[in-house]
Amino acid sequence: xxxxxxRGGTLIDPGAGVEALKDILLKDGRVAEIASPGKxxxxxxxxxxxxxxxxxPGLIDMHxxxxxxxxxxKETIASGTAAAAAGGFTAVAAMxxxxxxxxxxxxxxxxxxxxxxxxxxxxPIAAATRGSKGExxxxxxxxxxxGAVAVSDDGLPILKDSIMRETLAAAARVGLCVIQHAxxxxxxxxxxxxxxxxxxxxxxxxxxxxxxxxxxxSIVERDxxxxxxxxxxxxxxxxxxxxxxxxxAAVRKARRNGLRVTCxxxxxxxxxxxxxxxxxxxxxxxxxxLRAEADRNAMIEGILDGVVDAIATDHAPHAVHEKEVEFEYxxxxxxxxxxxxxxxxxxxxxxxKLPIGRVLSLLSAQPAALLNLKGRGTLAVGSFADVVIFDxxxxxxxxxxxxxxxxxxxxFDGWKMQGKVRWTISEGRIAYTSD
Amino acid sequence: xxxxxxxxxxxxxxxxxxxxLFPYNPGSLLSASDLTLDAISHILTRASALENQDPLTxxxxxxxRRIALLFYESSTRTRTSFELAAKALGxxxxxxxxxxxxxxxxxSLKDTGLTLRALGAEAIIIRHNSSGAAWLLEAETRLxxxxxxxxxxxxxxxxxxxxxxxxxxxxxxxxxxATQSVDAETLAGITVTIVGDILHSRVARSNxxxxxxxxxxxxxxxxxxxxPEMAAQTGPGITIERDxxxxxxxxxxxxxxxxxxxxxxxxxxxxxxxxxxxxxxxxRLAALAPTAMVMHPGPIIRGLEITxxxxxxxxxxxxxxxxxxxxIRMAVVxxxxxxxxxxxxx
Numbered sequence: 001x002x003x004x005x006x007r008g009g010t011l012i013d014p015g016a017g018v019e020a021l022k023d024i025l026l027k028d029g030r031v032a033e034i035a036s037p038g039k040x041x042x043x044x045x046x047x048x049x050x051x052x053x054x055x056x057p058g059l060i061d062m063h064x065x066x067x068x069x070x071x072x073x074k075e076t077i078a079s080g081t082a083a084a085a086a087g088g089f090t091a092v093a094a095m096x097x098x099x100x101x102x103x104x105x106x107x108x109x110x111x112x113x114x115x116x117x118x119x120x121x122x123x124p125i126a127a128a129t130r131g132s133k134g135e136x137x138x139x140x141x142x143x144x145x146x147g148a149v150a151v152s153d154d155g156l157p158i159l160k161d162s163i164m165r166e167t168l169a170a171a172a173r174v175g176l177c178v179i180q181h182a183x184x185x186x187x188x189x190x191x192x193x194x195x196x197x198x199x200x201x202x203x204x205x206x207x208x209x210x211x212x213x214x215x216x217x218s219i220v221e222r223d224x225x226x227x228x229x230x231x232x233x234x235x236x237x238x239x240x241x242x243x244x245x246x247x248x249a250a251v252r253k254a255r256r257n258g259l260r261v262t263c264x265x266x267x268x269x270x271x272x273x274x275x276x277x278x279x280x281x282x283x284x285x286x287x288x289x290l291r292a293e294a295d296r297n298a299m300i301e302g303i304l305d306g307v308v309d310a311i312a313t314d315h316a317p318h319a320v321h322e323k324e325v326e327f328e329y330x331x332x333x334x335x336x337x338x339x340x341x342x343x344x345x346x347x348x349x350x351x352x353k354l355p356i357g358r359v360l361s362l363l364s365a366q367p368a369a370l371l372n373l374k375g376r377g378t379l380a381v382g383s384f385a386d387v388v389i390f391d392x393x394x395x396x397x398x399x400x401x402x403x404x405x406x407x408x409x410x411x412f413d414g415w416k417m418q419g420k421v422r423w424t425i426s427e428g429r430i431a432y433t434s435d
Numbered sequence: 436x437x438x439x440x441x442x443x444x445x446x447x448x449x450x451x452x453x454x455x456l457f458p459y460n461p462g463s464l465l466s467a468s469d470l471t472l473d474a475i476s477h478i479l480t481r482a483s484a485l486e487n488q489d490p491l492t493x494x495x496x497x498x499x500r501r502i503a504l505l506f507y508e509s510s511t512r513t514r515t516s517f518e519l520a521a522k523a524l525g526x527x528x529x530x531x532x533x534x535x536x537x538x539x540x541x542x543s544l545k546d547t548g549l550t551l552r553a554l555g556a557e558a559i560i561i562r563h564n565s566s567g568a569a570w571l572l573e574a575e576t577r578l579x580x581x582x583x584x585x586x587x588x589x590x591x592x593x594x595x596x597x598x599x600x601x602x603x604x605x606x607x608x609x610x611x612x613a614t615q616s617v618d619a620e621t622l623a624g625i626t627v628t629i630v631g632d633i634l635h636s637r638v639a640r641s642n643x644x645x646x647x648x649x650x651x652x653x654x655x656x657x658x659x660x661x662x663p664e665m666a667a668q669t670g671p672g673i674t675i676e677r678d679x680x681x682x683x684x685x686x687x688x689x690x691x692x693x694x695x696x697x698x699x700x701x702x703x704x705x706x707x708x709x710x711x712x713x714x715x716x717x718x719r720l721a722a723l724a725p726t727a728m729v730m731h732p733g734p735i736i737r738g739l740e741i742t743x744x745x746x747x748x749x750x751x752x753x754x755x756x757x758x759x760x761x762x763i764r765m766a767v768v769x770x771x772x773x774x775x776x777x778x779x780x781x
Binding site: 190191192200201204205206207208270271272273275276277278279280300321324325326327328329347348351352415 | 447448449450451452543544545563565566567568570571575585586587588589634637640663665666668669701
């Protein structure tokens with residue numbers, strides 16, 4: 001592999017507290033040298049001219065659905081990681097709700113095999129329970145040896161107290177984080193159907209069954225109580241796609257009490273509210289649903305005050321024909337890998353005045369720490385050569401049709417974005433170059 | 436960032452949701468809220484004109500035009516009334532119902548709609564068990580779509596026929612019946628109470644959106660399991676009164692809704708208690724609202740939400756509603772096919 005020399009850019013490495021003009025030499029998949037501009041000799045390396053551009057640790061999305069094995073018509077590991085690379089990501093953590101569910105070391109390894117054609121690093125998150133049915137927990141040590149970075153039944157909650165308690169304890173013993181999809185399905189599944197949007201006046205007006213905030217917050221509160229009762233400092237509970245003010249408040253309180261409880265928020269939950277369902281737009285249907293404006297504002301507050309640990313997309317590709325159906329019948333989820341950086345920079349940094357380093361940290365250093373990804377989320381010498389180089393000033397308009405994902409179920413088509421990715425480098429190899 | 440303790444209002448306001456997802460076909464009738472007062476006046480005026488027109492000239496209005504009725508749910512009143520209305524104007528109608536079509540084989544609503552369009556349908560009347568289905572059908576076919584009831588959402592022609600029934604009895608004297616024009620004051624001073632399972636009722640939603648725009652006060656009445664507080668936020672002019680007898684005392688119009696016994700069971704509501712609190716009985720009506728009109732969109736469950744004596748009694752206009760339905764649907768079907776895409780009437 002030819003060494004890469006990134007010249008003339010502004011290095012922003014929030015984990016290392018660096019924000020300065022630096023040249024960076026990437027060699028053998030690692031960061032070999034960082035020095036003031038012009039100090040590193042080319043010596044046959046390929047030179048990337050990053051003048052005017054920002055050079056940062058490659059982004060890490062700790063919550064994506066790559067749909068392989070089993071649903072290659074929605075996405076494959078190859079297509080999903082190509083979209084990720086175009087979005088500036090150098091690593092994604094893939095949820096286990098595949099077909100079959102990833103609850104085995106075999107599937108966990110299969111997902112990471114070279115034959116999958118991934119353009120960036122894929123870290124599988126294995127199912128916490130067999131078939132994600134919430135009844136019997138898996139062998140976490142074996143899953144971790146196979147490469148799993150966390151356990152979760154995402155898409156479904158780990159509902160039973162006894163199973164969740166066992167999951168937290170067993171995951172702690174092997175040093176894995178438990179990621180909870182906080183939804184008390186006893187409050188969201190009815191005899192006549194499943195809740196398809198946020199409960200409230202809008203759901204009433206549209207004649208749709210509503211998903212109440214308590215269905216999320218009560219599970220988060222229950223989980224925190226279990227963590228407290230277990231008294232094992234190794235336990236790490238992470239709340240996936242948090243969406244309600246009450247759940248966020250519970251996380252904030254748990255943290256003050258010294259518990260290792262973390263959470264992620266998706267761009268759609270800090271940018272959109274349930275009014276965006278409009279007249280039954282299935283690209284505004286996801287789980288948890290778009291919430292009321294007060295909850296959206298609480299997500300912004302949480303990002304700004306630091307209780308939110310990561311921005312994660314919950315990238316959930318679905319084929320066009322699956323979304324062109326009656327609202328209640330449409331599957332949950334939207335794509336997100338293309339738009340996470342552009343939306344975060346535009347709304348959190350440019351409009352919200354959150355320092356760019358903080359935004360980038362939520363998208364790289366912090367998720368790396370949550371999943372314990374050593375040598376990632378930073379560009380310190382010796383770490384993996386996972387780099388995103390982007391033009392922080394460039395404004396552009398997102399066109400969903402141009403995506404590298406197999407799906408384009410996004411509510412952000414036509415939205416203005418800030419910050420255009422020029423190169424994405426995964427372990428020293430260029431994974432994406434803009435045209 | 437400022438570091439004051441009090442949370443500050445952050446200037447992060449991404450684009451608001453847009454009002455409408457796609458341009459409606461001007462002939463469509465999807466929601467009662469889509470109708471301007473002018474459009475309502477036009478429909479009422481045409482309903483009367485068409486009702487009084489010689490059937491032998493009336494059936495030339497839409498002679499041989501093709502209209503599909505697409506019914507995913509069973510229906511007596513709405514289906515028959517739309518069909519009779521379309522046929523009275525000379526249109527050819529065809530009925531596609533979910534149990535005797537390729538819908539049973541898994542054909543999607545989109546493909547069913549496109550197939551009907553390819554077969555020459557110029558408008559589709561749809562009844563569907565899922566809220567919003569009519570919007571999807573219109574988005575995919577771009578044909579005039581008439582919403583004959585979508586899930587728990589809306590049933591706009593029912594609201595229009597209810598309005599016509601109310602006006603036939605309570606029309607203010609100063610308004611000339613010949614023009615049938617309405618304005619924001621037409622129903623001023625009139626209280627319409629809707630009673631029962633508001634949560635699951637598309638009839639309630641369409642009436643809540645239509646009647647206040649003509650000046651009526653809409654009072655919703657029922658237990659909280661069937662009538663959440665947020666229902667009052669559906670639009671202006673809507674209030675909630677849990678006490679049935681207090682609601683009756685204020686009402687010139689009482690609209691009873693069908694109660695499904697299995698739904699009460701699912702919500703752990705006691706049927707006998709419901710009847711005790713909300714059944715419209717002869718003594719209750721005589722004592723509290725002796726001159727009010729009693730309406731019901733049907734089907735009625737005698738002995739549950741309403742007693743047989745009240746349903747058949749002198750204050751009941753339940754069958755008149757059905758008759759008004761044919762006239763309203765003639766006007767709505769005519770409007771669907773006689774509007775050209777720029778919105779002007781041909």
